[in-house]
Amino acid sequence: MDRKDKYYIKAKREKYRSRAAFKLIEIEEKYNIINKNDYVLEFGASPGGWTQIIKEYTDMPVVSVDLSKMVPIDNVIFIQGNINDVSLHGKINEIMASNNIKLFNAIVSDAMVKTSDNGERDHYQSYQLCENVMELSIDLLSKNGNMLLKQFQGDMTDEFLNKWKSKFGFYKITKPHASRPHSKEIYILFKNKR
Numbered sequence: 001m002d003r004k005d006k007y008y009i010k011a012k013r014e015k016y017r018s019r020a021a022f023k024l025i026e027i028e029e030k031y032n033i034i035n036k037n038d039y040v041l042e043f044g045a046s047p048g049g050w051t052q053i054i055k056e057y058t059d060m061p062v063v064s065v066d067l068s069k070m071v072p073i074d075n076v077i078f079i080q081g082n083i084n085d086v087s088l089h090g091k092i093n094e095i096m097a098s099n100n101i102k103l104f105n106a107i108v109s110d111a112m113v114k115t116s117d118n119g120e121r122d123h124y125q126s127y128q129l130c131e132n133v134m135e136l137s138i139d140l141l142s143k144n145g146n147m148l149l150k151q152f153q154g155d156m157t158d159e160f161l162n163k164w165k166s167k168f169g170f171y172k173i174t175k176p177h178a179s180r181p182h183s184k185e186i187y188i189l190f191k192n193k194r
């Protein structure tokens, strides 16, 4: 991996924790998924580049989940937890209740295991993470809410879209310029939950 590409250097210079931050900025500027008064739930948050950006778009507390620890950010409630573990749902519900969050207005996931040289395996694991994020959190998303998920594109991507798109008014696959050009990484955007 080229650790010193232009987005990596830009992220360091602009003090974001990851080059991934620029992907979210690009998607947000084009599709507007997060607004000032929105409660946002984030999966795959660490080290926190996306979280920093989300904080710039909303004034409300953000709930962020990752397997790995994260250096705290003001007004961010961090849950160290596993998307594939059913107990995560209970932990999120507890945090919502104690912070008086009824539902989230936007849910984003940049979660991904370390990629390998096996594209099919990467695709399947990423598809599974997306499925689990949807199953775990679709009922926590408000009417008209938006959802953004990273997926490594492959055979199951169409099946995934076909399963979930009817729950939203709009959907789109997008690939930000900040994604590495040869990567199978895409972002699936669902807007306006029915």
Ligand SMILES: C[S@@+](CC[C@H](N)C(=O)[O-])C[C@H]1O[C@@H](n2cnc3c(N)ncnc32)[C@H](O)[C@@H]1O
Pocket: 017, 018, 020, 021, 043, 044, 045, 046, 047, 048, 049, 050, 051, 065, 066, 067, 068, 081, 082, 083, 084, 110, 111, 112, 113
């Ligand atoms: C590409 S990084 C996210 C970068 C982050 N968006 C940022 O801007 O700093 C992917 C993250 O997904 C997390 N992840 C992978 N599998 C997960 C799982 N099963 N549950 C929770 N987090 C997971 C990893 O720990 C990793 O921190």
